[in-house]
Amino acid sequence: MKRAPTAFERKVYAAVRRIPRGQTRTYAWVARQIGKAGAARAVGNALNRNPYAPQVPCHRVVRSDGSLGGFAQGPARKRMLLRREGAIC
Template sequence: MGTVRRDVLKSLEGLTEFEREVLLATLEIPKGKVSTYKRIAERIGRPRAYRAVGNALHKNPIPPKIPCHRVVRSDGGFGGERKSAEARMRLLEEEGVKIVGGRVKLTRDILF
């Protein structure tokens, strides 16, 4: 965690260990890339916990500093409420991610 700023770690106080792991893994996703709930779950060693990943992302205390908008469903779609999904799509488009028909086209060059 040497590269994670102290203010980010401070913001994660009060969350569970699992929630912190999810949010720190999400912090690693570079601009212009996306990951999936499943890939985040696999990355933290909990491959079947993809639904719990979504719940943890919902508790993100500092969006967009922790870029939860870069996490999508395995089909490239957006979970959550419509208004929230539209906002996340806009953020991704601003980062250069191509969205077609309300989904990210999940190609090898865009997946993190």
């Protein structure tokens, strides 16, 4: 299972990593930061295969509606992390 991190993934990780603790961003927001507005889905894909799990706070990325959407580790995990950061509380 070797996958080479592409430029797209790299940008996604960088953008998500920039998210300050206690705040959430939307997939569209990240997609726009990397210059691929509209690729929100692709962003989710990159996070799903994120080889930088502890580096990339994918749990800080939520949908535009404020819903958690999906999560590789489970939505419960995301909810807990966000609650701890006070992002949704």
